[in-house]
Amino acid sequence: xxxxxxxxxxxxxxxxxxxxxxxxxxxxxxxxxxxxxxxxxxxxxxxxxxxxxxxxxxxxxxxxxxxxxxxxxxxxxxxxxxxxxxxxxxxxxxxxxxxxxxxxxxxxxxxxxxxxxxxxxxxxxxxxxxxxxxxxxxxxxxxxxxxxxxxxxxxxxxxxxxxxxxxxxxxxxxxxxxxxxxxxxxxxxxxxxxxxxxxxxxxxxxxxxxxxxxxxxxxxxxxxxxxxxxxxxxxxxxxxxxxxxxxxxxxxxxxxxxxxxxxxxxxxxxxxxxxxxxxxxxxxxxxxxxxxxxxxxxxxxxxxxxxxxxxxxxxxxxxxxxxxxxxxxxxxxxxxxxxxxxxxxxxxxxxxxxxxxxxxxxxxxxxxxxxxxxxxxxxxxxxxxxxxxxxxxxxxxxxxxxxxxxxxxxxxxxxxxxxxxxxxxxxxxxxxxxxxxxxx
Ligand code: KE4
Numbered sequence: 001x002x003x004x005x006x007x008x009x010x011x012x013x014x015x016x017x018x019x020x021x022x023x024x025x026x027x028x029x030x031x032x033x034x035x036x037x038x039x040x041x042x043x044x045x046x047x048x049x050x051x052x053x054x055x056x057x058x059x060x061x062x063x064x065x066x067x068x069x070x071x072x073x074x075x076x077x078x079x080x081x082x083x084x085x086x087x088x089x090x091x092x093x094x095x096x097x098x099x100x101x102x103x104x105x106x107x108x109x110x111x112x113x114x115x116x117x118x119x120x121x122x123x124x125x126x127x128x129x130x131x132x133x134x135x136x137x138x139x140x141x142x143x144x145x146x147x148x149x150x151x152x153x154x155x156x157x158x159x160x161x162x163x164x165x166x167x168x169x170x171x172x173x174x175x176x177x178x179x180x181x182x183x184x185x186x187x188x189x190x191x192x193x194x195x196x197x198x199x200x201x202x203x204x205x206x207x208x209x210x211x212x213x214x215x216x217x218x219x220x221x222x223x224x225x226x227x228x229x230x231x232x233x234x235x236x237x238x239x240x241x242x243x244x245x246x247x248x249x250x251x252x253x254x255x256x257x258x259x260x261x262x263x264x265x266x267x268x269x270x271x272x273x274x275x276x277x278x279x280x281x282x283x284x285x286x287x288x289x290x291x292x293x294x295x296x297x298x299x300x301x302x303x304x305x306x307x308x309x310x311x312x313x314x315x316x317x318x319x320x321x322x323x324x325x326x327x328x329x330x331x332x333x334x335x336x337x338x339x340x341x342x343x344x345x346x347x348x349x350x351x352x353x354x355x356x357x358x359x360x361x362x363x364x365x366x367x368x369x370x371x372x373x374x375x376x377x378x379x380x381x382x383x384x385x386x387x388x389x390x391x392x393x394x395x396x397x398x399x400x401x402x403x404x405x406x407x408x409x410x411x412x413x414x415x416x417x418x419x420x421x422x423x424x425x426x427x428x429x430x431x432x433x434x435x436x437x438x439x440x
Contacts, residue, residue: 016060017048036169039409042394044401046409052079054420057406065406066425070416072408073253073278076339076368077327078420084282087323088316096316104318111325112280112290116261118270121296124288124313128252128277129157131287132215134307135273136161139213139246141305142295147207149214149245151194153223153382153412156215156250156275160185167222167382172410194220194381195228197235204243213273214240215248218263221414222253223385224371225364233269240272246295252277252287253414256325258367260333266367279328282320285311335419339368342417342426346370349430357437360389368417372396372433385412392440399436405429 024031032038032046039046048060055078057067070076077084091104109122125131136148136159148161155168160181163170170178177186190207192199194216204211214236220226240247249271254263256279264271273291280286290296300306311317328335347365350372354361362377363370373379374389374396393411400407407415417426 013063014045014047014059014061018045020048020060021045034169036172036408036410036413041172041390041411042397042409044394044398044409047401047406054078054080055418055422055425063404065401065404066421066429067406068415068417068421068429069406069408069413070418071278071283072413073257073416074281074283075416075420076257076279076418077282077324077335078418079283081282081324081327081420083327084320084323087319088282088284091315091319094315097311097314099310102313102315102318104315104322105313108280108318108321108325111322111329112276112288115256115325115329116264116274116290118264118292119274119290120293122288122290123296123299123307124286124318125307125309126285126287126311126314126317127157128250128275128287129159130309131252131275131277131289132156132162132248132250133159135248135275135289136213136215137307138289138295138299138305139248139273141303142298143212143244143246145210145212145245147188147190147210148212149190149192149200149203151216151220151382152191153194153226153385154215154217154220154250155222156217157252161189162215164189165191165382167220167412169410171223171382171386171412193383194223194226195232196381197232197239200236200239204239204245209244211243211245213246213248215250217253218249218251218267218269218271219254219258219366219369221369223382223412224373224379224388225366225369225414226379226381226385227364227366228267229380233267237269237271246272248273248275250275253369255279256328257339257369259336260329279324280321281317282324284314284317284320286314286317286321336367338419339417342421342423343368343370345423346415346417346426346430349427350433353430353434353437356434357440359392359437359440361437369414370417371411371414374411395440396433396436399439400432403432403436405432 255276259265277287
């Protein structure tokens with residue numbers, strides 16, 4: 001097979017993307033505002049997009065793709081869902097930012113606390129990074145302890161303390177300890193192995209009474225899709241209770257995707273703090289951290305743990321989030337049955353494609369999140385995920401792009417299925433995967 005070494009092999013197909021990227025690199029570091037978008041790990045020229053609708057996205061050269069990134073999770077209803085667009089258009093007529101309280105902040109807060117039983121209060125921010133960073137500060141303020149435990153391959157945004165052994169773009173770009181993160185910033189971050197309770201217990205025992213919190217992706221999505229092992233979260237809950245640490249579920253991806261009540265509902269685990277992002281903003285910049293009143297009331301101005309944000313609770317983002325969660329809650333959350341059925345169709349099609357190609361690969365899925373790993377499964381942690389053949393993933397990525405499908409340009413991300421994807425879209429995708437894998 002002649003190697004598709006770069007999208008420039010199709011200069012006429014994406015020439016506007018190529019020229020925009022060339023110009024962007026002189027104005028924006030790496031030509032992008034978030035590293036994983038640069039297609040660096042798949043040795044291709046990034047595609048610039050012009051518009052999106054439903055399950056489809058269109059680049060600046062007019063090429064149409066079926067989108068399995070969905071803005072990395074927010075587009076669970078598909079792009080430009082009518083109910084969200086209508087609500088946002090109405091809010092636009094009333095202004096975009098007040099820097100002061102507005103009713104929409106209460107409405108979204110009430111929606112979240114109604115949908116997630118163990119949450120009494122929420123604090124809105126403008127990104128998942130802010131949410132996890134602030135949740136850690138709150139946990140440290142509440143427990144008066146300094147250390148935290150995270151998991152290798154989990155990604156919680158780019159705050160200093162959490163960039164240690166992170167997944168997503170850090171793993172994708174094989175960035176070791178990120179320059180700029182000082183020893184002081186990282187010294188209180190302890191790293192355990194995902195799905196390995198012994199590694200957690202050892203850290204807790206060796207740092208007795210010093211660990212403020214364990215932060216975890218309840219369903220890991222930033223080393224590819226890695227489901228929690230049976231008993232893993234029950235064990236984390238028990239260890240947190242035994243050692244007096246808070247359990248923080250980072251649900252920026254899984255929140256309102258895994259179930260209406262998120263991974264807490266799906267896994268029947270109650271965390272002490274939960275972080276959200278993506279879906280709760282309906283495509284606008286948002287994040288939030290939430291938990292029981294006893295902890296949340298430590299936050300300024302109610303308490304002394306400081307946290308703030310100019311655009312926190314932005315009326316447009318709140319309005320989009322309200323409309324999105326309202327849609328997801330319709331008919332008792334019937335959408336999740338549809339998403340899970342589409343996820344199952346996707347998983348079966350991918351498994352059939354891998355079997356037909358006879359290559360070393362495995363498919364892992366939870367609900368509407370899935371990953372094709374180019375390594376023998378099961379993938380249970382970063383060690384096993386990082387054995388994936390990323391060169392083969394790169395070839396697969398480019399073959400899929402040429403076939404008209406947008407997937408994350410990294411082995412260490414997920415496929416995101418939306419309610420806008422039809423069964424025909426998913427079958428077309430898995431048929432294209434079958435063709436691509438047979439060409440590898
Ligand atoms: P943001 O700061 O990017 O809004 O959220 C950070 C974050 C926190 N927690 C989890 C579990 C996350 O997945 C993320 C961000 N997700 C990545 C994709 N896996 C964002 C994509 C990007 O970095 O461009």
